[in-house]
Amino acid sequence: MPQWLIDWLATAPLADLALVFLVENLLILAGVVCAGSALMALFAHRRVALAPEPVTFSDGAVALVNVGLNTLTTIAGLLLWRAGAITFRTDVGVRALLDAAVLLVVMDFAMYWLHRLAHTRPLYGLLHRYHHTFDRPRPLTLFALNPAENLAFGALWLAVLCVYDASWVGMTIYLVLNVAFGTVGHLGVEPVPPGLAGRALVRQVAGASFHAQHHQDKDCNYGFYTVLWDRLFGTVRPDYLESFGRIPAWVKR
Numbered sequence: 252m253p254q255w256l257i258d259w260l261a262t263a264p265l266a267d268l269a270l271v272f273l274v275e276n277l278l279i280l281a282g283v284v285c286a287g288s289a290l291m292a293l294f295a296h297r298r299v300a301l302a303p304e305p306v307t308f309s310d311g312a313v314a315l316v317n318v319g320l321n322t323l324t325t326i327a328g329l330l331l332w333r334a335g336a337i338t339f340r341t342d343v344g345v346r347a348l349l350d351a352a353v354l355l356v357v358m359d360f361a362m363y364w365l366h367r368l369a370h371t372r373p374l375y376g377l378l379h380r381y382h383h384t385f386d387r388p389r390p391l392t393l394f395a396l397n398p399a400e401n402l403a404f405g406a407l408w409l410a411v412l413c414v415y416d417a418s419w420v421g422m423t424i425y426l427v428l429n430v431a432f433g434t435v436g437h438l439g440v441e442p443v444p445p446g447l448a449g450r451a452l453v454r455q456v457a458g459a460s461f462h463a464q465h466h467q468d469k470d471c472n473y474g475f476y477t478v479l480w481d482r483l484f485g486t487v488r489p490d491y492l493e494s495f496g497r498i499p500a501w502v503k504r
């Protein structure tokens with residue numbers, strides 16, 4: 252990260268930073284919707300969930316509320332950095348790549364358990380039911396979160412950064428991949444070719460088919476980036492690979 256940017260982050264008025272972070276998060280929303288819509292159109296012949304209902308005014312409003320909350324999390328991260336609770340390294344190279352891998356594995360594990368916790372009573376009704384009203388996911392569903400649920404995930408991310416001194420490059424790679432996984436998981440279509448479905452790497456990566464099945468059967472497939480923890484803790488849907496790339500036969504039409 253260039254020194255001028257670090258200096259600006261350290262000294263700029265909070266209102267200026269909040270505006271920049273809001274624009275950044277709005278651009279992420281726009282990117283998710285645009286790239287997601289393009290992929291949905293490109294792979295429309297490979298639906299893994301029923302076609303989504305038209306977007307409503309409230310879907311858009313909830314997405315904007317979540318953009319606001321993501322901005323709050325970004326501001327909270329900045330304040331924790333200014334206070335010295337979060338530090339980041341500026342090196343690039345292999346160690347920075349390793350950071351991205353560490354963050355992916357740690358966050359995947361923590362979010363797997365947070366997600367399972369969100370499926371227990373009374374938390375499910377209080378926090379997570381809203382996300383599951385969308386059994387026909389679309390990219391915008393990534394932003395269909397109860398505010399408390401969104402803030403819980405944000406708090407988890409900041410807590411990890413407080414204990415792990417990651418590089419700026421590693422954090423950026425992780426954040427880009429996080430948005431990419433979230434987008435793919437809510438496409439409702441499967442972009443991975445059927446011939447690759449059985450390959451070792453694809454079997455371990457939580458993609459469109461995997462998360463679409465979670466939206467259709469909330470008792471399985473809790474992972475966000477990998478299938479690893481679901482395999483380890485016995486929560487993969489038994490017909491996950493059989494149903495890969497198509498709408499499972501058990502989905503109510």
Ligand SMILES: [Zn+2]
Pocket residue numbers: 382388392437462466
């Ligand atoms: Zn989802």
Ligand SMILES: [Zn+2]
Pocket residue numbers: 366370379383465469
């Ligand atoms: Zn869930």
